[in-house]
Amino acid sequence: MSKEIGITAKKNEDFSEWYTQVVIKAQLTDYAPVKGLIVLRPYGYSIWEYLKGSIDKKLKATGHENGFLPVLIPESLLSKESTHFAGFTPEVFWVTHSGESEIGDRLALRPTSETLAYSMYSKWIKSWRDLPLKINFWNSALRAEIKSTKPFLRTSEFLWQEGHTVHATKEEAEVEVMTILDIYRKTVEEELAIPVIIGKKSEKEKFVGAVYTTTMESIMPDGKALQMGTSHFLGQNFAKPFDVKFLDTQNVETFAWQTSWGVSWRLIGALIMVHGDDRGLVLPPRVAPIQAVIIPIYSSQNDKDQVLKKANEIRETLSKKDLRIHVDARDEFTPGYKFNDWEMKGVPLRIELGPKDLAKNKVVLARRDNRNKSDLSFDDLQNGIVEALDVIQKDLFERAKRLLNEKTKTVSDLGQFKKEIEIGMFIRSPWCGNQKCEETIKEDTGADIRVIPFDAKNPDMPCIVCGTPGKTEAMFARGY
Amino acid sequence: MSKEIGITAKKNEDFSEWYTQVVIKAQLTDYAPVKGLIVLRPYGYSIWEYLKGSIDKKLKATGHENGFLPVLIPESLLSKESTHFAGFTPEVFWVTHSGESEIGDRLALRPTSETLAYSMYSKWIKSWRDLPLKINFWNSALRAEIKSTKPFLRTSEFLWQEGHTVHATKEEAEVEVMTILDIYRKTVEEELAIPVIIGKKSEKEKFVGAVYTTTMESIMPDGKALQMGTSHFLGQNFAKPFDVKFLDTQNVETFAWQTSWGVSWRLIGALIMVHGDDRGLVLPPRVAPIQAVIIPIYSSQNDKDQVLKKANEIRETLSKKDLRIHVDARDEFTPGYKFNDWEMKGVPLRIELGPKDLAKNKVVLARRDNRNKSDLSFDDLQNGIVEALDVIQKDLFERAKRLLNEKTKTVSDLGQFKKEIEIGMFIRSPWCGNQKCEETIKEDTGADIRVIPFDAKNPDMPCIVCGTPGKTEAMFARGY
Numbered sequence: 001m002s003k004e005i006g007i008t009a010k011k012n013e014d015f016s017e018w019y020t021q022v023v024i025k026a027q028l029t030d031y032a033p034v035k036g037l038i039v040l041r042p043y044g045y046s047i048w049e050y051l052k053g054s055i056d057k058k059l060k061a062t063g064h065e066n067g068f069l070p071v072l073i074p075e076s077l078l079s080k081e082s083t084h085f086a087g088f089t090p091e092v093f094w095v096t097h098s099g100e101s102e103i104g105d106r107l108a109l110r111p112t113s114e115t116l117a118y119s120m121y122s123k124w125i126k127s128w129r130d131l132p133l134k135i136n137f138w139n140s141a142l143r144a145e146i147k148s149t150k151p152f153l154r155t156s157e158f159l160w161q162e163g164h165t166v167h168a169t170k171e172e173a174e175v176e177v178m179t180i181l182d183i184y185r186k187t188v189e190e191e192l193a194i195p196v197i198i199g200k201k202s203e204k205e206k207f208v209g210a211v212y213t214t215t216m217e218s219i220m221p222d223g224k225a226l227q228m229g230t231s232h233f234l235g236q237n238f239a240k241p242f243d244v245k246f247l248d249t250q251n252v253e254t255f256a257w258q259t260s261w262g263v264s265w266r267l268i269g270a271l272i273m274v275h276g277d278d279r280g281l282v283l284p285p286r287v288a289p290i291q292a293v294i295i296p297i298y299s300s301q302n303d304k305d306q307v308l309k310k311a312n313e314i315r316e317t318l319s320k321k322d323l324r325i326h327v328d329a330r331d332e333f334t335p336g337y338k339f340n341d342w343e344m345k346g347v348p349l350r351i352e353l354g355p356k357d358l359a360k361n362k363v364v365l366a367r368r369d370n371r372n373k374s375d376l377s378f379d380d381l382q383n384g385i386v387e388a389l390d391v392i393q394k395d396l397f398e399r400a401k402r403l404l405n406e407k408t409k410t411v412s413d414l415g416q417f418k419k420e421i422e423i424g425m426f427i428r429s430p431w432c433g434n435q436k437c438e439e440t441i442k443e444d445t446g447a448d449i450r451v452i453p454f455d456a457k458n459p460d461m462p463c464i465v466c467g468t469p470g471k472t473e474a475m476f477a478r479g480y
Numbered sequence: 481m482s483k484e485i486g487i488t489a490k491k492n493e494d495f496s497e498w499y500t501q502v503v504i505k506a507q508l509t510d511y512a513p514v515k516g517l518i519v520l521r522p523y524g525y526s527i528w529e530y531l532k533g534s535i536d537k538k539l540k541a542t543g544h545e546n547g548f549l550p551v552l553i554p555e556s557l558l559s560k561e562s563t564h565f566a567g568f569t570p571e572v573f574w575v576t577h578s579g580e581s582e583i584g585d586r587l588a589l590r591p592t593s594e595t596l597a598y599s600m601y602s603k604w605i606k607s608w609r610d611l612p613l614k615i616n617f618w619n620s621a622l623r624a625e626i627k628s629t630k631p632f633l634r635t636s637e638f639l640w641q642e643g644h645t646v647h648a649t650k651e652e653a654e655v656e657v658m659t660i661l662d663i664y665r666k667t668v669e670e671e672l673a674i675p676v677i678i679g680k681k682s683e684k685e686k687f688v689g690a691v692y693t694t695t696m697e698s699i700m701p702d703g704k705a706l707q708m709g710t711s712h713f714l715g716q717n718f719a720k721p722f723d724v725k726f727l728d729t730q731n732v733e734t735f736a737w738q739t740s741w742g743v744s745w746r747l748i749g750a751l752i753m754v755h756g757d758d759r760g761l762v763l764p765p766r767v768a769p770i771q772a773v774i775i776p777i778y779s780s781q782n783d784k785d786q787v788l789k790k791a792n793e794i795r796e797t798l799s800k801k802d803l804r805i806h807v808d809a810r811d812e813f814t815p816g817y818k819f820n821d822w823e824m825k826g827v828p829l830r831i832e833l834g835p836k837d838l839a840k841n842k843v844v845l846a847r848r849d850n851r852n853k854s855d856l857s858f859d860d861l862q863n864g865i866v867e868a869l870d871v872i873q874k875d876l877f878e879r880a881k882r883l884l885n886e887k888t889k890t891v892s893d894l895g896q897f898k899k900e901i902e903i904g905m906f907i908r909s910p911w912c913g914n915q916k917c918e919e920t921i922k923e924d925t926g927a928d929i930r931v932i933p934f935d936a937k938n939p940d941m942p943c944i945v946c947g948t949p950g951k952t953e954a955m956f957a958r959g960y
Contacts, residue, residue: 065522
């Protein structure tokens with residue numbers, strides 16, 4: 001493979017350049033003509049489809065349904081909850097004209113749909129019989145990015161899902177917040193093989209308009225933390241301005257309790273960063289569009305016919321087990337070129353098949369993650385491949401867990417804190433709970449409170465900044 | 481069911497009011513705060529999901545992949561193919577600001593994505609090895625509607641898919657156009673139980689920028705024709721301005737051949753109009769979110785326990801056959817209310833289960849379409865329900881076919897033509913092929929050429945308008 005086609009940057013040396021090369025060269029994405037926007041090519045979209053399928057299934061199993069909301073929200077509606085509006089307005093795209101006509105109440109492109117959804121919910125909900133209402137929307141959100149584009153991580157339009165639920169009681173809404181966070185955690189850990197830390201956001205970092213925000217966070221290999229998904233308890237903060245109320249069983253009109261939550265294609269960015277290597281993508285089998293690629297190896301025409309015939313047979317046998325298998329029968333490329341090409345694209349398993357293998361009734365199996373090779377006999381093919389994929393999925397998760405552990409440190413001294421932040425650590429420290437200390441850290445080191453973990457202890461240790469007894473622990477890092 | 485909740489308009493008397501009541505009261509959709517926009521409620525979205533699933537599967541089976549394109553297209557790009565731009569510009573929504581900043585090259589909200597897709601394809605396609613490129617996009621399109629909103633039929637944002645393909649030869653591209661039209665026809669006839677007439681659009685009615693447009697059309701009960709989906713042969717009309725070219729096997733740089741095609745949620749509008757009746761929706765089983773609803777009937781607590789237990793058992797048994805079954809266990813409504821409610825929502829089968837049925841080891845089956853009732857023994861339940869759903873699907877299609885035949889007429893006399901158009905007929909007439917005659921008809925009767933059917937004969941009969949020998953037959957009607 002020529003230099004131009006392969007990945008030329010090293011992950012450890014120039015992480016940012018490495019990332020950009022991987023997403024473009026593996027044909028996940030490309031830059032759209034408008035600054036800040038990207039397109040998804042089929043290979044990238046396919047990963048999104050598997051991720052989406054997994055989340056959608058879990059949401060439906062827990063009683064959620066899907067709906068559709070238009071992308072246009074009138075300014076008068078978006079501004080109804082003032083904190084919310086103030087938070088989003090700097091990055092809103094505004095539609096001011098349709099055809100030649102100017103629009104009176106200008107229209108925002110959805111930065112998020114709380115306001116629109118709840119203006120509808122207010123019409124639909126009359127009594128306790130209509131609750132809970134749990135609707136999810138697979139769409140895109142638009143927030144103008146002024147910084148430079150980073151595919152999947154920072155773009156002015158991104159694919160996501162946003163869920164919006166309404167409940168009769170505070171308790172039920174708070175259970176919903178946690179149910180969703182758990183669905184997100186499971187999806188990310190089990191499908192994407194990325195371990196996360198779950199907890200709450202600080203008051204400063206919570207969603208604008210929420211009572212509190214729960215989050216899952218992880219640290220990337222470059223030492224920056226990534227917010228992977230959030231689930232918000234909205235209390236009655238939106239129910240009141242949007243008039244989301246219901247007649248309870250006693251026929252008393254009551255304001256409802258709400259939640260909202262979302263994950264985006266940012267998760268694809270995370271999996272690239274966490275698992276990829278100098279050869280390119282490394283995809284966890286569960287979300288890999290192609291789980292194993294068969295490379296036929298031959299020199300004579302006779303070999304070719306036999307090898308291709310068997311390759312297609314294997315593909316068919318494996319497809320019956322719902323495995324996603326591709327035979328790379330391209331005549332114009334050498335096996336070596338193909339090895340590199342599919343390694344760059346992160347296909348978890350390579351199945352090599354030549355005349356010698358054929359004679360011995362076996363294939364050569366090569367793992368993408370650790371590049372180990374082994375023989376697998378035709379007889380064991382189905383089970384062998386299923387097992388190999390399972391092992392890869394588990395090994396990727398274990399490796400990512402070790403990375404997270406290595407990058408996570410408990411620190412109680414401010415001097416050490418600053419040093420560790422400098423080398424990209426995810427730091428757990430006692431915190432007095434005061435926003436002033438949070439801001440001091442941000443100014444001094446660039447680090448935010450990413451998450452107040454659910455397993456935080458009350459260490460009664462001095463706050464890392466002001467020294468007064470810490471109320472809790474918080475996890476700090478510089479963020480994406 | 482109170483008058484307010486049920487459908488109060490008659491389909492035969494006030495079709496438009498009937499339609500509006502059905503889509504709102506069956507909770508398919510609702511009006512969004514911005515004029516011209518609607519939201520989809522879960523029941524409506526679920527129908528879209530089944531329709532989408534069916535099309536997506538067929539597209540993937542024929543080698544298409546999905547991708548994502550942003551909603552924003554710079555004006556400079558949209559205007560690159562001038563006919564195309566002129567066709568869409570009156571209805572384009574324009575983004576002029578992001579946050580407080582004015583945008584230099586203002587941004588159009590995607591009315592369709594030819595221009596954006598092909599500016600990307602031009603970068604991706606280098607040689608014959610990259611062809612064919614067949615990408616589909618599930619998204620929404622935005623076209624400002626000035627007329628009054630008609631949910632699913634006329635809205636300023638609509639859900640659809642748009643496919644965009646590139647081929648090395650004209651022949652291959654033309655085959656693609658027909659492959660897609662066939663996928664559309666099959667989906668509409670087999671899933672939605674609506675027969676269609678396929679053929680070409682006239683030059684006047686073709687897609688702006690296409691060489692020709694193929695279409696499927698049907699006539700609605702109110703006598704207006706509905707375009708149900710189109711598949712365009714673009715020739716090299718876009719390849720040239722957008723520089724979509726490739727090195728062929730002889731290493732010669734060649735412009736590629738392209739197609740584009742789409743169907744939208746308008747198909748849901750069609751199924752409502754074609755199958756619905758005075759009681760509300762009638763859903764074809766294949767796209768019904770709930771295929772059978774079980775209504776438990778009881779008066780005593782003891783009966784209730786036994787009936788509900790059996791109802792849930794039945795649901796579980798049937799769900800194993802991948803049937804979509806719902807038990808309506810709501811305590812606050814009478815069985816009669818529930819009958820009406822689910823009839824309004826168009827559920828194909830109702831399963832009634834009371835203590836007397838229980839004693840006889842059977843249920844009562846009620847068909848939504850013709851309201852026939854029959855007994856079905858517990859032993860035959862699985863097969864009986866599957867069969868009943870198949871019969872309903874077939875009967876709906878046959879009924880719709882009779883309606884189409886009744887509304888279709890071959891006419892060769894202009895006087896009769898005018899009378900038939902007045903009563904909402906779909907008219908097949910000889911046509912000389914001249915756009916002037918097409919325009920005369922439009923001015924005199926309001927009817928367009930909907931389709932030049934593939935099975936058109938060359939009758940050598942005088943053109944319905946000018947009397948010169950007709951080149952072909954065309955089908956005329958007033959349209960949506």
